Amino acid sequence: xxxxxxxxxxxxxxxxxxxxxxxxxxxxxxxxxxxxxxxxxxxxxxxxxxxxxxxxxxxxxxxxxxxxxxxxxxxxxxxxxxxxxxxxxxxxxxxxxxxxxxxxxxxxxxxxxxxxxxxxxxxxxxxxxxxxxxxxxxxxxxxxxxxxxxxxxxxxxxxxxxxxxxxxxxxxxxxxxxxxxxxxxxxxxxxxxxxxxxxxxxxxxxxxxxxxxxxxxxxxxxxxxxxxxxxxxxxxxxxxxxxxxxxxxxxxxxxxxxxxxxxxxxxxxxxxxxxxxxxxxxxxxxxxxxxxxxxxxxxxxxxxxxxxxxxxxxxxxxxxxxxxxxxxxxxxxxxxxxxxxxxxxxxxxxxxxxxxxxxxxxxxxxxxxxxxxxxxxxxxxxxxxxxxxxxxxxxxxxxxxxxxxxxxxxxxxxxxxxxxxxxxxxxxxxxxxxxxxxxxxxxxxxxxxxxxxxxxxxxxxxxxxxxxxxxxxxxxxxxxxxxxxxxxxxxxxxxxxxxxxxxxxxxxxxxxxxxxxxxxxxxxxxxxxxxxxxxxxxxxxxxxxxxxxxxxxxx
Numbered sequence: 135x136x137x138x139x140x141x142x143x144x145x146x147x148x149x150x151x152x153x154x155x156x157x158x159x160x161x162x163x164x165x166x167x168x169x170x171x172x173x174x175x176x177x178x179x180x181x182x183x184x185x186x187x188x189x190x191x192x193x194x195x196x197x198x199x200x201x202x203x204x205x206x207x208x209x210x211x212x213x214x215x216x217x218x219x220x221x222x223x224x225x226x227x228x229x230x231x232x233x234x235x236x237x238x239x240x241x242x243x244x245x246x247x248x249x250x251x252x253x254x255x256x257x258x259x260x261x262x263x264x265x266x267x268x269x270x271x272x273x274x275x276x277x278x279x280x281x282x283x284x285x286x287x288x289x290x291x292x293x294x295x296x297x298x299x300x301x302x303x304x305x306x307x308x309x310x311x312x313x314x315x316x317x318x319x320x321x322x323x324x325x326x327x328x329x330x331x332x333x334x335x336x337x338x339x340x341x342x343x344x345x346x347x348x349x350x351x352x353x354x355x356x357x358x359x360x361x362x363x364x365x366x367x368x369x370x371x372x373x374x375x376x377x378x379x380x381x382x383x384x385x386x387x388x389x390x391x392x393x394x395x396x397x398x399x400x401x402x403x404x405x406x407x408x409x410x411x412x413x414x415x416x417x418x419x420x421x422x423x424x425x426x427x428x429x430x431x432x433x434x435x436x437x438x439x440x441x442x443x444x445x446x447x448x449x450x451x452x453x454x455x456x457x458x459x460x461x462x463x464x465x466x467x468x469x470x471x472x473x474x475x476x477x478x479x480x481x482x483x484x485x486x487x488x489x490x491x492x493x494x495x496x497x498x499x500x501x502x503x504x505x506x507x508x509x510x511x512x513x514x515x516x517x518x519x520x521x522x523x524x525x526x527x528x529x530x531x532x533x534x535x536x537x538x539x540x541x542x543x544x545x546x547x548x549x550x551x552x553x554x555x556x557x558x559x560x561x562x563x564x565x566x567x568x569x570x571x572x573x574x575x576x577x578x579x580x581x582x583x584x585x586x587x588x589x590x591x592x593x594x595x596x597x598x599x600x601x602x603x604x605x606x607x608x609x610x611x612x613x614x615x616x617x618x619x620x621x622x623x624x625x626x627x628x629x630x631x632x633x634x635x636x637x638x639x640x641x642x643x644x645x646x647x648x649x650x651x652x653x654x655x656x657x658x659x660x661x662x663x664x665x666x667x668x669x670x671x672x673x674x675x676x677x678x679x680x681x682x683x684x685x686x687x688x689x
Contacts, residue, residue: 245325
């Protein structure tokens with residue numbers, strides 16, 4: 135009988151295990167090794183999960199009943215309760231403060247001020263929103279934005295468009311900092327409009343700056359490469375939250391959940407039916423900053439219950455169970471959605487949102503090859519003033535309507551051209567600032583958009599879908615039913631400034647403010663305002679999409 139050499143056999147097994155552990159990971163569908171220069175160098179980079187951006191809190195998503203939890207006091211019937219699901223996302227811990235917005239203004243003035251000062255002026259909040267006809271609020275006009283006493287207070291006087299511009303700026307600055315932190319980008323103390331860092335421009339290869347060092351590549355023909363989306367280094371875009379996201383985060387029902395059961399439904403971001411703290415240590419104190427009653431904005435001298443005559447610092451009062459401050463009171467907040475009364479009935483059950491205008495990056499038609507490819511365009515021009523006229527009815531001295539006259543205004547915009555030479559306005563929320571990628575709405579006139587072959591959408595703009603488009607409108611005259619689309623468009627249910635204040639620029643406002651009664655403290659309440667307007671009681675906070683696992687590796 136042959137004697138087995140176990141020592142030699144175990145050595146062989148150990149060497150095999152060692153070899154296999156050092157071998158490159160292979161594709162489960164082709165068998166080819168990843169990160170191997172000998173077969174082209176297709177990379178699989180090490181990655182765990184999304185980094186939490188500065189100022190953000192992870193909001194673990196789930197299902198909840200969106201809509202009215204309180205009596206419908208104004209009888210708007212615009213928030214009928216409905217069960218929906220919201221994906222996990224990130225949200226600012228607080229409202230954006232005056233100091234954070236001043237940082238944005240300082241950067242904008244430093245980069246664009248010498249060549250495009252209009253960009254800085256466009257970003258300025260409207261401090262005149264504090265003025266009232268029969269109140270002395272001039273000190274707030276002069277001091278609220280810039281005086282250090284108010285630096286931690288929420289910024290106001292910012293319209294929806296300005297809030298989106300802030301989010302875009304914040305995205306670029308955060309991703310720029312990440313590249314510097316990782317040793318890939320040299321810090322530029324004095325960037326200009328030609329070389330400041332833009333995430334979209336960098337990923338499209340149109341950024342005018344240069345990395346301090348590139349990443350190593352497994353491609354033998356290109357030993358170094360730029361950072362790519364596949365590396366997971368860049369964070370997703372900062373943006374405004376959707377209405378559903380904001381409402382879900384405000385309730386913070388994660389604090390009332392046992393297993394899959396929500397034990398208590400909430401009217402406000404806290405438990406109970408009242409607006410005062412029920413804890414023995416703080417009993418009777420207000421849970422937020424709002425009007426308690428006629429003429430009562432802050433309580434009695436010697437015991438200022440909410441300790442705020444106007445707004446309060448962004449870290450005031452108690453956070454909800456997600457750790458978010460002032461989701462009821464202080465300032466109301468902009469969200470992404472376009473307002474329609476029937477949105478809660480019409481929108482999808484999963485990630486509901488109204489306001490989709492599908493866009494794509496503009497490409498240079500001169501470099502198109504067979505209808506494919508094309509060089510992505512970046513705006514190199516400054517903003518211009520486009521003149522437009524609108525009709526107004528000036529009041530007479532006796533209060534009646536005067537003669538209709540035309541008034542010429544200026545609006546800050548940038549006119550661009552699509553690949554077919556057609557003049558194209560800037561899509562909402564996509565500012566054409568020098569150095570940023572240009573965007574256009576998808577169009578059936580562009581073959582590469584493939585709208586004819588799509589099943590999920592056929593046009594770019596779905597703002598009016600099911601609530602305001604020609605198929606859902608009530609015609610004022612049956613004679614127009616056989617008319618053209620344009621004729622029907624003149625008779626739609628939302629005739630702005632005639633029968634309604636609702637149009638495609640009406641954006642949803644969520645939450646109560648220091649100028650509101652307790653009714654508006656309920657997250658289910660909805661209001662709207664034109665996206666070009668601002669008030670002294672309206673601010674915003676940013677959100678960010680959560681990619682990958684809704685819970686994270688920690689769970």
